[in-house]
Every structure is written in structure tokens, then in C-alpha cells.
Amino acid sequence: xxxxxxxxxxxxxxxxxxxxxxxxxxxxxxxxxxxxxxxxxxxxxxxxxxxxxxxxxxxxxxxxxxxxxxxxxxxxxxxxxxxxxxxxxxxxxxxxxxxxxxxxxxxxxxxxxxxxxxxxxxxxxxxxxxxxxxxxxxxxxxxxxxxxxxxxxxxxxxx
Numbered sequence: 001x002x003x004x005x006x007x008x009x010x011x012x013x014x015x016x017x018x019x020x021x022x023x024x025x026x027x028x029x030x031x032x033x034x035x036x037x038x039x040x041x042x043x044x045x046x047x048x049x050x051x052x053x054x055x056x057x058x059x060x061x062x063x064x065x066x067x068x069x070x071x072x073x074x075x076x077x078x079x080x081x082x083x084x085x086x087x088x089x090x091x092x093x094x095x096x097x098x099x100x101x102x103x104x105x106x107x108x109x110x111x112x113x114x115x116x117x118x119x120x121x122x123x124x125x126x127x128x129x130x131x132x133x134x135x136x137x138x139x140x141x142x143x144x145x146x147x148x149x150x151x152x153x154x155x156x157x158x159x
Contacts, residue, residue: 004065008075009036009055010137018053022060034060059137064104064111064122068132074122078104079139081131082113082120103136 007022020036027033034057041051061076068074081101102113104122111122 003063003073006063007036008061009034010059012054012056018055062106066122068130070131072132074104074132075135076104076106077136079133079136080104080113081133082125101133
């Protein structure tokens with residue numbers, strides 16, 4: 001299985017992170033349900049299956065397919081510490097300064113690192129320089145803004 005096809009979300013029953021394949025469906029009452037299927041899930045011809053858990057929709061994150069310098073997978077809505085890049089890679093000809101932290105967002109079919117309204121493509125960074133600090137969803141927006149000097153990926157509808 002390729003990591004770039006993985007998603008993750010927090011279980012609705014206990015709030016723990018689960019990783020696998022994301023599926024949005026309907027239950028028997030036509031209520032929207034968000035599920036993460038384990039990678040080895042078997043789908044039966046009767047339409048039944050096993051190996052899935054229901055997750056909170058607001059916690060669903062896509063895998064970027066990239067790892068940080070310590071081998072941790074980088075996910076959408078993660079907070080990362082970034083090395084310096086030149087202005088040629090950042091929008092508005094401004095850069096995210098070395099040692100600054102940013103949030104991973106998915107925008108226009110690409111992953112970006114966002115910091116205080118400035119964004120730069122995740123692919124412009126060597127994975128040896130990026131360090132994953134955690135998920136915005138684990139520490140909360142207000143605490144993240146105070147501790148890490150980042151602007152949430154939830155602003156401007158980039159969730």
C-alpha cells in the first residue's frame with residue numbers, strides 16, 4: 001500500500017487516531033457516515049465488510065506521502081518546523097523564515113505549508129529539514145497559535 005493514499009481520523013467512540021482508507025457513506029437511516037477502513041479489509045460480495053471504524057468528519061486528514069527528518073509521516077493539518085527557503089518558492093515573494101512553524105494544508109490539488117498567510121509548496125522542502133511537531137487537532141487552534149506561532153489551516157476554508 002502506498003502511504004499517499006492513506007487517510008486518518010479520530011474514532012468517534014474513543015478519540016484515538018486510526019489510519020487506513022477513507023470512505024464516506026450512508027447508514028441505514030441515510031445519515032452521512034465517515035469511515036476509515038483498515039488496509040487489509042475484505043469486502044464480501046454480499047456488500048458486507050469488516051475492519052472499519054467510524055471517525056469524526058472534522059478530524060479526517062490525508063497523508064502527504066512524505067516523511068519528516070525523523071521518519072514520521074506528515075499529514076494534512078500537521079504542524080511542522082521548516083528550514084529556510086528562498087522567495088522563489090513562496091507566494092508573494094516572501095519566505096517562511098528558518099525555524100518557523102507552519103501548518104500542512106491541501107489547496108489546489110497540492111500540499112502546502114502555511115504560516116501567517118504565507119504559503120510554500122511542501123515539495124520544495126527536503127524531508128531532512130522538516131520536523132513534524134504534531135497535529136493541529138491534538139493541541140487545538142488557540143494553543144497552537146500561542147505555542148507555535150502558526151495560523152490555523154481552518155482559516156479561509158482550507159481544511
